[in-house]
Amino acid sequence: xxxxxxxxxxxxxxxNRAGEGTYVEEGKVYAMKYGIVDDREEIKVVALSGKYVPTxxxxxxxxxxxxxxxxxxxxxxxxxxxxxxxxxFTRNEREKxxxxxxxxxxxxxxxxxxxxxxxxxxxxxxxxxxDEFKIGEGGRLIEISHxxxxxLIGRSGSMIRMLKxxxxxxxxxxxxxxxxxxxxxxxxxxxxxxxxxxENEAHTSGLTDRVSYFLDSFKR
Amino acid sequence: xxxxxxxxxLIKKGKRLDGRGFEELRPIxxxxxxxxxxxxSCYFEMGDNKVMAAVYGPREMHPRHFQDAKMAVVKYRxxxxxxSVDDRKRPGPDRRSVEISKVSREAFDPVIIKEYYPxxxxxxxxEILQSDAGTRTAGINAASVALADAGIPMKDMVSSVAVGxxxxxxxxxxxxxxxxxxxADMPVAMVARTNTITLxxxxxxxxxxxFERGLKLxxxxxxxxxxxxxxxxxxxxxxxxGEGEGEE
Numbered sequence: 001x002x003x004x005x006x007x008x009x010x011x012x013x014x015x016n017r018a019g020e021g022t023y024v025e026e027g028k029v030y031a032m033k034y035g036i037v038d039d040r041e042e043i044k045v046v047a048l049s050g051k052y053v054p055t056x057x058x059x060x061x062x063x064x065x066x067x068x069x070x071x072x073x074x075x076x077x078x079x080x081x082x083x084x085x086x087x088x089f090t091r092n093e094r095e096k097x098x099x100x101x102x103x104x105x106x107x108x109x110x111x112x113x114x115x116x117x118x119x120x121x122x123x124x125x126x127x128x129x130x131d132e133f134k135i136g137e138g139g140r141l142i143e144i145s146h147x148x149x150x151x152l153i154g155r156s157g158s159m160i161r162m163l164k165x166x167x168x169x170x171x172x173x174x175x176x177x178x179x180x181x182x183x184x185x186x187x188x189x190x191x192x193x194x195x196x197x198x199e200n201e202a203h204t205s206g207l208t209d210r211v212s213y214f215l216d217s218f219k220r
Numbered sequence: 221x222x223x224x225x226x227x228x229x230l231i232k233k234g235k236r237l238d239g240r241g242f243e244e245l246r247p248i249x250x251x252x253x254x255x256x257x258x259x260x261s262c263y264f265e266m267g268d269n270k271v272m273a274a275v276y277g278p279r280e281m282h283p284r285h286f287q288d289a290k291m292a293v294v295k296y297r298x299x300x301x302x303x304s305v306d307d308r309k310r311p312g313p314d315r316r317s318v319e320i321s322k323v324s325r326e327a328f329d330p331v332i333i334k335e336y337y338p339x340x341x342x343x344x345x346x347e348i349l350q351s352d353a354g355t356r357t358a359g360i361n362a363a364s365v366a367l368a369d370a371g372i373p374m375k376d377m378v379s380s381v382a383v384g385x386x387x388x389x390x391x392x393x394x395x396x397x398x399x400x401x402x403x404a405d406m407p408v409a410m411v412a413r414t415n416t417i418t419l420x421x422x423x424x425x426x427x428x429x430x431f432e433r434g435l436k437l438x439x440x441x442x443x444x445x446x447x448x449x450x451x452x453x454x455x456x457x458x459x460x461x462g463e464g465e466g467e468e
Contacts, residue, residue: 002457002458004453004454004457004458005454006368006377006449006450006453006454007331007368007373007374007375007376007377008331008374008375008376008377008411008412008413009450021373023333023375025375030375032333032373032374032375033368033371033372033373033374034368034369034371034453035371036457047371048371048457049259049260049369049370049371050259050370050371050372051259051277051278051279051337051371053336053337079277079278079279079280079337079339079340080280080339080340081280122289122338122339123338123339147371203457
């Protein structure tokens, strides 16, 4: 059963197993965030809300919000903006992007899939492009809380696999909580509805079964 | 207020004007997550005090030169709505609300773990919709719940209540009349788990023994308020967990 804790709640005496979302004081583990306790491997508190903070290796969906040579400034649904260097773009071609022509490659408002290459102590975030980086036309982009992303993926991908199969859509979930769905109009709408349903009920048990039931009843 | 004391009898037959005992809190109501567009929010009622707290962030700090490279900056705004008091209050910050904002912000200093979000701002807005003495304590209670709701990392929750002296008696949680015609008013904010006092102000005079008794009253009441805050937060999610029970 899920155990909800608030900041300052005592969780355990096992200080050596303290993990994310907890802190240790006088050898005891306390909750640092409002969330749900998970003590399968280490004692963690999975937050129910909060802002996304990029870490190295995350795959995110970002929006170009500013061009400032030689960087594109990218909004990644976080308090911190990310930047993408022009060299990321031309790595394989032997050309240089000239000042003033960056907009031809990526313009304001364009959406990209990128990997967080590095985050420094000043919280400057550097992005690297993925192979299939540009989000083309068609499809939907929705933003959910990044804390709900693991639930949307499900244990070893069970939830998202089922969703992809039953909705017959292409679904891409980025670590920062942005979800890109592509498929036929009706199928996209259905997938979108389910993603929002999962976000709303992320903390409940038996969700995979309920989603499955919901999708089956919709098909009939 | 020697004259006022005699004119208005604040204690009748061992009861206060609103029928409360000396050590009794006003009824408290807490609702979590009432504002959809805020990252965390709380509506808090304490007797006739009605307070709304909203937390935004951590978000990018503007203007940039106020950023702290090592930690988040907490901004706290206590504001009274013009209609919150009997005579219309002139809108906008004044000497009083600027001071209250400052001390309330500092009441959260020991609990918010600011190092997790360098260069950002955490905005706390506390709006007093209706006031009846002890609004800063109600505001702190509301802000504490709203901060937790926003997922801000904190070591503990903060709870707050005022004590005062009316008709020579030390009483808990003054109401408006008691505040106006009483002899002393002392708001206290505290971390319930560790009994750490994070705000202590006093208006009026207490004798040493009265102060000690008042502080003890306030600390005991903070524990009660803490339980209510905690219950409100936990119920928000356990209710819907219950619906899905038995399936897994």
